Amino acid sequence: MNAPLRAFDVEAIRAQFPILRTLVHGKVPLHYLDNAATAQVPDAVLDAMRAHDELRRANVKRGVHALAEAATDAYAAARTKVAQYVNAREDREVIFTSGTTGAINLVAHAFGATLKAGDEIVLSGLEHHSNLVPWQLLRERTGVKLRFLGVTEDGRIDTGDLDELVSERCKLIAVTHVSNVTGAITDVAAVVRAARTVGARVMLDGAQRASHGPVDVQGLGIDFYALSSHKMFGPSGVGALWGRAEVLAALPPFLGGGEMIRTVTLEKSTWADIPARFEAGTPPITQAVGMGAAVDWLAQVDTAAAAAHTGHLAARVLDGLRAIGGANKRVRVIGPQTMERRYPVIAFAVDGAHPHDICQILDSHGVALRGGHHCAQPFHESRGLAGTTRASLALYNNAADVDAFLSGLDDALTKLT
Ligand SMILES: Cc1ncc(COP(=O)(O)O)c(C=O)c1O
16 A cells, blocks of 8 residues: 555645646647546556556466466455445455446346335436436336435435335335436435335445545445446446345345356356355456555545545536626536535536537547536436536546636637527
């Protein structure tokens, strides 16, 4: 693990991300504000993956030779790091997956296999498609019923609906921890309380939360947590599902293949214990090592100072959007209007301008944004919006990024009248 950074120093952080020194289109500095889609990778993570493939590359668990043992140890160490990052009770509660989507599909299949027609799953109208479509597919397979918490005017999951929607038939409440559109933090305590009164499980989609510092799955009192490495300054192709050990241990496998079995005959197979039961085939080994390095890197950042830094920048983004919106009434922030109980993910709509056109003009200023429905089409449709433009900040963003965004947006609005 790196030496702790004494205070939050954004320039020292930036120096660790080589991509931030590149020029967009070969001429303008990069202002990367698309962190909710994928965050950038620091040297520590790039170095860890390179060292793994140079020195320890082999398949895990299968070989009795020095490299195979070293690779197996590195893979196990990565699991320990992720387990510590989310405050799991035991390493075996962490299953490596392809990402949040892979983790949620795992739950939808393995936990879903324990459900029957008429059982209910409570979701919300603010979910990413990754936490909606797997449950729709489960509904087609088993006849479970899906019910949806509403969304408040300021873009939060409406936990006031819980009493009405969570009945004795409810087996799972699966909601996002932080919205990838509005940045709002879900009132997890209210969700857990409602679930516990009827004996239902709780799963959180942590894709947007996990990059902002360690997570306490025990403190949250939940059963499953899904996360993606590529949003946490790690490589793509890997993520994790954390599950309470006794809950995971009672579930059947999802994917079948090598390493997830205890015994195999031509007639039948029996299953390995967790976590192997849920990791069929060769896992993303180098990527898991990279994810381990990313959580190590995140764990040595002063995340409270980083949150104050990004919160301050995001407040400037909100003020800037309000100033532009006030001048011509065209710009609306979709979600909380202040930085209270939210993360720095800011979506906005501009009357008479398509998000893709805005993004294209901002790209010519070196500013990377995302435009569209951000895989949350039902929420956008509920607001009568085809899409929004989204600026999402990470700890390496600085005042120059915010200035470039606001002046680029001014330019876009002038051009798109
Ligand atoms: C809230 C949320 N859930 C799920 C996902 C899906 O993550 P992945 O594509 O890494 O599986 C995302 C990614 O944008 C997200 O923001």
